[in-house]
Amino acid sequence: MNAPHYSRFWYLIGFGLILIVVVASLVPRSVLPHLAVSDKVEHFTSYFGLAVWFGGLLPPRRYFLLGLALLALGGGVEIAQGLMGWGREADWRDFYADAAGAMAGLALCLVGLRHWVKWLERWLKPA
Numbered sequence: 716m717n718a719p720h721y722s723r724f725w726y727l728i729g730f731g732l733i734l735i736v737v738v739a740s741l742v743p744r745s746v747l748p749h750l751a752v753s754d755k756v757e758h759f760t761s762y763f764g765l766a767v768w769f770g771g772l773l774p775p776r777r778y779f780l781l782g783l784a785l786l787a788l789g790g791g792v793e794i795a796q797g798l799m800g801w802g803r804e805a806d807w808r809d810f811y812a813d814a815a816g817a818m819a820g821l822a823l824c825l826v827g828l829r830h831w832v833k834w835l836e837r838w839l840k841p842a
Contacts (some may be wrong), residue, residue, distance in 0.1 A: 719832040722772065729768050733788070736761045740792045743802045758812035759819075762789060766820025771832040778821050789813030 719725055739747060739761075750757065762785055769781050789810050797805030 719772065720836050725768075725772055725832060729765075729772065732765060732768060736765065737788075737792060741795060741799065741801070741803065745802070754806075755808065755812040758789075758809045759816035762813040762816035763820040764816075766817045767824060767828060767831065770821055770824030770829050775825060775829065778824065782817055782821055785817040786814055789817070 765785055765788075766781065770778065773781055792813075793805045793807065793810050796803040
């Protein structure tokens with residue numbers, strides 16, 4: 716797999732997405748907007764998005780490590796929530812939703828969605 720032409724840009728956005736997920740997971744819930752969906756759906760969607768994002772930047776042979784990194788992130792956030800005492804509490808069902816989202820995202824990358832970066836760069840390329 717050839718590296719994306721703007722890989723630094725894509726990675727910068729990806730690390731910004733990670734920062735958003737971590738901050739949104741750790742700040743008091745009262746600070747966040749209330750979405751009309753289950754907390755578990757939010758977790759699933761966040762980690763699904765991270766998996767698809769980085770799955771488009773990494774070769775498939777790195778997906779196992781990406782999956783482990785996302786599991787570590789989700790587990791670390793749950794542990795931090797339990798230790799911080801800012802009105803958040805660790806809920807391992809959130810971790811399971813994170814893991815399910817990450818695995819679903821990586822599975823879709825394996826069947827072709829990993830090419831999203833190439834598709835987007837081709838679409839954005841000036842004629």
